[in-house]
Amino acid sequence: MRRRYPASRTGRRVLIFARRSTLEKTKGSLVIVGSGINTTCHLTQEAIARIKSAEKVLYVVGDPIGKNVISRLNPEAESMASFYEPGKPRMTTYEQMIARMVECVVAGLRTCAVFYGHPGVFAYPTHEAIRRLRGQGYQARMLPGISAEDCLFADLGVDPAQHGCQSYEATQLALYRYKLDPTVALVVWQPGAFAQHTYSAEEYDLSRLPELLAYLSEFYPLEHEVCVYEASIFPECEPRADWIPLRRLVEVPLTSASTMYVPPVRRAVPDPAALERLGLPVATSPRPA
Ligand SMILES: C[S@@+](CC[C@H](N)C(=O)[O-])C[C@H]1O[C@@H](n2cnc3c(N)ncnc32)[C@H](O)[C@@H]1O
Known part of the structure; x- marks a missing residue:
């Protein structure tokens, strides 16, 4: 919420400054998209559009074809794979990825980060980068992808x-x-x-x-x-x-x-009392395993 300042000349200047700094602060933004498991076939139209229009693209995809696809969509694409190093704790790598995403946004860039699969499934840095950026007043959101x-x-x-x-x-x-x-x-x-x-x-x-x-x-x-x-x-x-x-x-x-x-070992059996309470026939219960 914007604060109200006194209507004096100095006050107006403060108000203009406050508005401008808010605009400047929200200029950088983050959208996190998923490449799917098979990047060539799984990238959604929405993800492709976001990668193409971003001022900065950061990505973590395992397959070489995926890297080429992303780099062709946006030559500014930068791999974050180098943060992985043998013997390095995964949490350290994740913190470096978060820091890089935040750094690009704070620098004022419309940033798109691409993570393989669904970017929010078994992926700590994506959720955490969004949480931290939103906490600092930046726009940050995630788009779904195809998970394993x-x-x-x-x-x-x-x-x-x-x-x-x-x-x-x-x-x-x-x-x-x-x-x-x-x-x-x-x-x-x-x-x-x-x-x-x-x-x-x-x-x-x-x-x-x-x-x-x-x-x-x-x-x-x-x-x-x-x-x-x-x-x-x-x-x-x-x-x-x-x-x-x-x-x-x-x-x-x-x-x-x-x-x-x-797979399940055996079928679940519906509770007869629940069936009666819900007014459902037995046929709606799960099929055999
Ligand atoms: C860090 S998680 C990333 C998951 C990814 N974000 C997703 O949406 O599928 C890595 C795990 O995902 C699963 N995974 C990744 N690639 C896979 C593949 N090609 N086939 C099956 N499972 C896969 C494995 O269980 C793997 O250990």
């Missing part, structure tokens, strides 16, 4: 409406011991970076993965079939969808692009 989970639903034929869906980060799942419901589908993110707080350009040391397996086995039989899934990052290519018994989780290769899908 969206690709999983399409490739594996999973509809979260059918059984519901639990979605957890692998390390947090084992750490916070979230209670799992085996009648509900489960998506486990980042199993390939289990118990790691630093970045590695190579595959991670997964010697602690049995801890995740032990926790999952408290809810699921070891013979239950689960899927190690990797959406294709290139057009016209098939995803990886390896169905294995849960017990083999510690044997199969897991990469930084792996997501695990665990």
